[in-house]
Amino acid sequence: MVSYRQLATASFAALTMLGWMATGASAAQCGSTGAGFDSWKSQLAGEARARGVSGSAIAALMTTSYSRATIAADRSHGSFALSLDQFLAKRGGPAIAARGRGLKQSNAALFASIQQRYGVPPGPLIAIWGMETGFGSQRGNQNVLSAVATLAYDCRRSAYFTDQLYAALKLVERGTLSASTRGSMHGEVGQTQFLPKTILDYGTGNLDVAANALNSTANFLKAHGWRAGAGYQPGEPNFGAIQAWNAASVYERAIALIGRQIDGGEGAR
Numbered sequence: 001m002v003s004y005r006q007l008a009t010a011s012f013a014a015l016t017m018l019g020w021m022a023t024g025a026s027a028a029q030c031g032s033t034g035a036g037f038d039s040w041k042s043q044l045a046g047e048a049r050a051r052g053v054s055g056s057a058i059a060a061l062m063t064t065s066y067s068r069a070t071i072a073a074d075r076s077h078g079s080f081a082l083s084l085d086q087f088l089a090k091r092g093g094p095a096i097a098a099r100g101r102g103l104k105q106s107n108a109a110l111f112a113s114i115q116q117r118y119g120v121p122p123g124p125l126i127a128i129w130g131m132e133t134g135f136g137s138q139r140g141n142q143n144v145l146s147a148v149a150t151l152a153y154d155c156r157r158s159a160y161f162t163d164q165l166y167a168a169l170k171l172v173e174r175g176t177l178s179a180s181t182r183g184s185m186h187g188e189v190g191q192t193q194f195l196p197k198t199i200l201d202y203g204t205g206n207l208d209v210a211a212n213a214l215n216s217t218a219n220f221l222k223a224h225g226w227r228a229g230a231g232y233q234p235g236e237p238n239f240g241a242i243q244a245w246n247a248a249s250v251y252e253r254a255i256a257l258i259g260r261q262i263d264g265g266e267g268a269r
Contacts, residue, residue, distance in 0.1 A: 030155040034066035040153045044162075048169060057169040060179040064149040070142065071154060073185035080248040087250045088257070096130035097261040103135070104262055110211055118218035119228025123259030124242060125214050131255060132193040136210055139191065140184035144168065144177060148187035148196060167196035176203075192217045220245065232256055 028043035029036065045058050079090050088094070104111060104122045111122040133139050148168050151161035164187065171177040176199065183189035187196065190207025194216065202220040205212035218226075224244035225237075232238035233256050242252050 028153075030153055030158040032155055034068065037066040037150070037153050041149065044149075044152070044165075048166070051166075053166075053169050054173050057172040060145060060172045061149065061165075061169060063179045064143070064146040066153070067142065067146050067150040067185075070147045070150045070185050070187075074151060074154070074156065080250055082250060084250055084253050084257075087254055091131060091254065092134075093254060093258055096127060097258045099135065100126040100130055100258065100262040110214070114215055114218050115228075117215075118222040118226070120218040120221050120226055121259075121263050123261075123263030124221070124232055124255055125217055125259075126262050127255045127258035128217055128245065129192055129210070129214065130258070131251070132188075133191055136191045136208075139182075139193075139208070140188070141182050142185050142187075143179075144181045144183040144187045144189055144196075145172075145179060147183070147185060151186065164196050167200050171196055171199060190216075217245075232259060 028040045028047060031037065031040060041062065041064065045061055048058055048061065079087050082090060100123070103126055111125070114125065115121055129135055145168055148161060148165045152158060152165040154161070168177055168187065172179075177189070177196070181189065184193055188194060189199070191210050191213035192207070194203060194207055194213075198220065199207065199216075202216050202223060203212075204215045204219060207213045207216060221238075221241040221244075224241040226232075226241040227237050230237040232242060234253060239252070239256060242255050246252055246255070
């Protein structure tokens with residue numbers, strides 16, 4: 001499922017842009033329609049070449065096309081405007097909790113290993129896994145590089161997604177992504193849906209493999225302040241790490257609630 005997870009605030013984007021200016025990078029001209037995309041892409045390719053990006057990664061960049069579907073998804077708040085109960089009903093919260101309790105039992109050794117290493121219990125990880133991709137069944141069919149390039153070109157959050165695009169090109173150089181990699185509307189990939197820069201920073205192996213994705217998600221949460229043994233409901237110490245994962249309030253509360261239902265039993269509310 002597509003989400004606004006890990007999307008930057010306006011202030012963060014502004015700081016990113018200032019950083020680019022400080023390093024002397026001249027950003028290619030953004031646009032609000034697809035008309036200038038090919039010209040922008042050529043400009044960005046030149047800038048990428050000057051920054052030492054490999055020819056193979058630039059060749060992958062040049063295969064990208066403007067994605068109107070990505071722009072439409074980026075402009076829509078979708079289920080994030082719903083109440084908590086409406087959101088849980090629309091996104092299948094009860095089913096995620098029910099299946100999640102079974103997955104917690106059948107993969108007990110995996111989740112014990114993750115909790116020992118990162119301090120994150122099974123509940124919130126399973127809740128994220130179920131909410132993001134239906135436990136791996138819905139990972140998206142959008143061309144990842146085209147999605148990220150489209151958002152880098154689009155003026156709305158150009159600085160933030162240009163940073164994501166450079167991360168994607170680095171992943172192409174490493175062989176982690178390719179020109180044909182498919183994912184969600186904003187360019188998220190894997191069983192728990194990581195953006196390219198998040199893969200670079202927190203990824204642990206092939207994120208299409210559930211164990212790797214769950215370890216990576218726990219790594220992200222720990223890096224964003226998760227404390228072993230502390231609570232993760234709203235107002236508790238670890239809720240902030242869930243907020244770092246996704247900026248939508250209703251999503252954050254849903255993950256906390258479903259996680260508690262998985263960790264604490266069916267009646268937890």
